[in-house]
Amino acid sequence: MSQSSQFSLLGQRRFAPFFWTQFLGALNDNVFKTALLTILTYDALSWTDIDTGLLNNLIPGLFILPFFLFSATAGQLADKMEKGRLARYVKLLEIAIMGIAAYGWMTHHLWLLVVAVAGMGVHSTIFGPVKYAYLPQQLKPQELIGGNGVIEMGTFVGILLGEVIGAVLVVHKPFGLEMVAAITIGFAVLGWLASLGIPNSPAPAPDLKINWNPFTEMVRNLGFSRRNRPVFLSILGNSWFWFYGAIVLAQFPLYAKNYLHGDHSVFVLLLMVFSVGIGIGSLLCERLSGHKVEIGLVPFGAIGLSVFGLELYFASVSYTATAAVDMSGFVVQHGSLRILFDCAMIGVFGGLYIVPLFALIQTRCDPEHVSRTIAGMNIMNSLFMVVAALLAMVLLRSGFTIPQIFLVTAILNALVATYIFSLVPEFLMRFLAWMLIHTIHRVRTVNAELIPKHGAAVLVCNHVSYVDAIVIMAASPRPIRFVMDHRIFRTPVLSWIFRTAKAIPIAPAKEDPWLMEKAYVDIAQALHEGDLVCIFPEGKLTSTGEINEFKGGIKKIIDRSPVQVFPMALRGLWGSLLTRGAGNPFHRSFKRGLFSRLELAVGEPIPAQQATPEYLQQRVSELRGEWK
Numbered sequence: 333m334s335q336s337s338q339f340s341l342l343g344q345r346r347f348a349p350f351f352w353t354q355f356l357g358a359l360n361d362n363v364f365k366t367a368l369l370t371i372l373t374y375d376a377l378s379w380t381d382i383d384t385g386l387l388n389n390l391i392p393g394l395f396i397l398p399f400f401l402f403s404a405t406a407g408q409l410a411d412k413m414e415k416g417r418l419a420r421y422v423k424l425l426e427i428a429i430m431g432i433a434a435y436g437w438m439t440h441h442l443w444l445l446v447v448a449v450a451g452m453g454v455h456s457t458i459f460g461p462v463k464y465a466y467l468p469q470q471l472k473p474q475e476l477i478g479g480n481g482v483i484e485m486g487t488f489v490g491i492l493l494g495e496v497i498g499a500v501l502v503v504h505k506p507f508g509l510e511m512v513a514a515i516t517i518g519f520a521v522l523g524w525l526a527s528l529g530i531p532n533s534p535a536p537a538p539d540l541k542i543n544w545n546p547f548t549e550m551v552r553n554l555g556f557s558r559r560n561r562p563v564f565l566s567i568l569g570n571s572w573f574w575f576y577g578a579i580v581l582a583q584f585p586l587y588a589k590n591y592l593h594g595d596h597s598v599f600v601l602l603l604m605v606f607s608v609g610i611g612i613g614s615l616l617c618e619r620l621s622g623h624k625v626e627i628g629l630v631p632f633g634a635i636g637l638s639v640f641g642l643e644l645y646f647a648s649v650s651y652t653a654t655a656a657v658d659m660s661g662f663v664v665q666h667g668s669l670r671i672l673f674d675c676a677m678i679g680v681f682g683g684l685y686i687v688p689l690f691a692l693i694q695t696r697c698d699p700e701h702v703s704r705t706i707a708g709m710n711i712m713n714s715l716f717m718v719v720a721a722l723l724a725m726v727l728l729r730s731g732f733t734i735p736q737i738f739l740v741t742a743i744l745n746a747l748v749a750t751y752i753f754s755l756v757p758e759f760l761m762r763f764l765a766w767m768l769i770h771t772i773h774r775v776r777t778v779n780a781e782l783i784p785k786h787g788a789a790v791l792v793c794n795h796v797s798y799v800d801a802i803v804i805m806a807a808s809p810r811p812i813r814f815v816m817d818h819r820i821f822r823t824p825v826l827s828w829i830f831r832t833a834k835a836i837p838i839a840p841a842k843e844d845p846w847l848m849e850k851a852y853v854d855i856a857q858a859l860h861e862g863d864l865v866c867i868f869p870e871g872k873l874t875s876t877g878e879i880n881e882f883k884g885g886i887k888k889i890i891d892r893s894p895v896q897v898f899p900m901a902l903r904g905l906w907g908s909l910l911t912r913g914a915g916n917p918f919h920r921s922f923k924r925g926l927f928s929r930l931e932l933a934v935g936e937p938i939p940a941q942q943a944t945p946e947y948l949q950q951r952v953s954e955l956r957g958e959w960k
Contacts, residue, residue, distance in 0.1 A: 338478030338618050346470040347479065349529030353419055354463055355486040356523035360426065360516055361452055362494025364433060365395065366603075367502035367512045368445055370596050373585040391449055392582055393721035398453035399714030403460070404549035407707020410461035411537040415469075416530035422459045423524035429455060430520045434513035460710045461703040468694045468702060469533050473785065473809075477618050477626070477691050484614035484687050488679075492607030499600045536702070553708040563697050565752055567709045569630065570689045572748050573682060575716035576637060579724050579741050580678070581606070583734045591648060591734060592671070597659035602675055609676040613683020620684070620766075628762030628806070629688045634749035636681025641742025644674040648735035761833055766806060778933040780807045782898065788859040789937070790893075792886060792948050793900040794879050794956060795868035800902060804866060807932050813858045815867040818847055834858075836865075838885075852888060859893040869945060879953055882945035894940035899948055901955035903931040 341347040369391060409418060429451035436444035463483070471479045501511045543549040558564045581603075588599035613633070620629060653665040662668050697705040727737050753760045783791070791812065793804060801814045814835045821830050821837035830837075836858070838851035858865050867889065869882035890897065933955045938948065 338475075338482050338615070341471075341475065341479055341482060345529065346531055347482075349526050349531075350419070350463075350466055350470075351483065351486055352526040353423065353523055353530065354459075354483060355490045356519050356526060357423075357426065357456070357459060358487045358490030359494045359497075360430070360519040360523065361395075361456060362491045363498040363501075363512065363519065364430070364452060364494075364516050365391065365449065366495040366498030368449065368498075369585055370499045370599070371502050373589060373596070373599075390721070390725075391446065392578060393718055394446060395449050395453040395456075396578075396714045396717045398450060398457045399460070399710045400718065401546055402454060402457045403707040403710040403714065404546050404553045404704075405542070405544065406458045406710070407461045407553060407704035408540060408542050408549065409458065410465055410703030410707070412535055412540040412542065414535055415462050415466050415533040416527070418462055419459065419530055420524065420527045422455055422462070423520065423527045425458075426452070426455050426520040427517065427524060430513075430516045434517060437509040437513040457710065461706040464690060464694060464706045465536075465703040466533055469536075470531070473695070474781075476694060477687065480687050480690050480694075481614045481617045481683075484683060484690070485611040488607045488610035488614070488683075492604055492611075495603040495607070496600050499596050499603075503596055550711055553704050554711065557697075557705055557708040560697060563693055563705065566627075566689045566692050566696075567705075567712055569749075569752050570686065570693070570709055571712040571716040572745070572752075573637075573686050573689075574713045575720045576641075576741055576745055577682065578717040578720040580641075580738065582721065582724055583737055587648075587734045592651065592662060592668075593654055593656050594662050595656070595658050598657065598662045601659050601662065601672070605672045605676040606679045609679020610683045611679075613680035613685075614687050615683075616680070617684060617687040626762065626766060627688050627692050627759055628764075628766030629684045630759050631749070631753055631763035632766070633681045633683070633685025634745065634753075637678060637685060638742045638746040638749070640674050640677040640681065641738055641745060644671065644678065645735050645739040645742065647671045647674050648738065761802070761805060764802060776931050777807045778931055780932065780934050782934045782936065783808050784864070784896075784898075784937075785809050786862070788862045788893070788895045789864055790859070790886070790889060790895060790897045790943075791864060791866040791900055792869050792882075792897060792952065793866065794902055794952050795870045795873050796877075796902045797873070800868065801866070803902065803930070803932055804900065807934075808864065810864060812864045812866050813855075815851065815855065815865065817871075818844065840871075852885075852892065855889055856892045859889075859895055865889075869948065879949060879956065882949040882952075884945055886943070886945055886948060890940050890943045896937040896939065897943040897948065898937050899935040899951040899955060901933045901935075901952050903933060903956055 342351060372391075429448055432451065433445055433448035435441070436448060467479050467483065468476060497515065498512065501515065502508045504511060543552070557567060584602050585599050588594045588596075588602055592598055594601075617626075617629060620626070647667060647670045651665075651667040651671060653667070655661070655665075657665065663672075693705060693709065694702065724737060727740065728734075732740070791804065793800065801812075801816070805812055805814075811833075814833070815838050816830065816835050818837040818839040821827060821835060823830075836851050836854045837847065839847040841848050855865055855867075867886060869886045870880040871883045871885070872880065874880055886897075935951055935955050938951065
């Protein structure tokens, strides 16, 4: 894919009609919800005497309640039915719901509008599994991260425009309510028209028998998702993001009014910069990930969410302006740009956090169970968002200020992220790998797409530096079991990372024959289970930059497990601070330059019967000699 190829998808029928269907749905949801929240915040007395802060947290909670109740059923429908047809049914439902809402607007019937909020929650519940199961059906693997980025960008641009349109139109005199009623019906109709162009997407499980009991299906769905640990923990990470977003966004109306002393246009501005940030972060994912599913971006996003959540608290408490302002007046206040920057950066890091998680879930779960896995994720999302609404209401009633709620959320995010990444160290290790190849080294991969995405294989590579494994890991589309020297494996602190990453320690026979034999057994078991195993056949780091003789251990591995072997060569890494050689390593590294160009070249697979140490050394040497 080229740098701009994610946008080229918008010109293709397999993507564009679905994108516009999703975009118009997100747009309409937020025109309606924001109009309702705005009128209740700025004109509450003519509608109800219920506490405004309570309603601002209750209404989003009612919207996501159907996700909890009906996601399991929606997931089954999406796996059983052709997705284009199901999308069209959902759009017809949206037209009907917006008709009910229009009557509520015209009659000032608040609870009829609340019913419509729940109805739009049902609409989004049914469409959610369709959305994320459709993409892996229609997009190539290398298009998936870009496609997800465009969908997330479109979703949040739709949210942004919806929030702006809803907040602006509803307070327009004298026909604001009428315009909101008309435009929401219009967007629903446009969404249905867009859905007519969605291409046929066959059902992965057409013979599936629907379990109409949402509670038993919910338990079964979550139980199935838990069998795949990385996917389930990614679902939890995804749900945590919606907790974070729900608790922060629900405070924006009163935050803009009571703390920033702004009118509804200031509320719109906060939503605008947050949504633009999400869109930017989502689109950055493809460039930063190298067109593959790069879960190393997830810890990066989590760090940013906490840092800028904390910063938003400090920016809020230092904001001292008390004059009532509109959008233009707020922007010129001292401290306002700091608050807007923090909101934008929360959005950017949110995009970097959420897009790789979606792509990981789509690519690592059972293809016949994608919709039900997404439904399980939506159930978890709804639970977390309901808890977010309840927590916000409890904190407000306990005397917490809105800036203090931002602080609590940022601290909780750091704790939850640390817990999740401790359970799945792959996230952290991929983050370290991503940081390495985007800071100290400018890394280019050559034929990295040859690394198999499925099935067992052995990777062999020359051993140049202490970070070889990290560089190789960063280029791989899936986890790798590295075989490493037992002394390095036992390094304090790092040993925990090596163990949780399932590295395999090995020792020379003269040092520990039992451990050497155990290593070969573990390697055979890993290959039997379909894993990738990487070994450095030299058995030690080069001290000259040249390749040392390949030892016979690789032949023993292949004799036990006759799988394909992929030769690889690291080019341009030797001479850096993290390599071994004569002389002062700092002097050697200084002569070489602080930032260096590095390549990892991958060769064509070698059949097991040809994979002798001598031939593998020859192929790695040839790959190393192709340095440009």
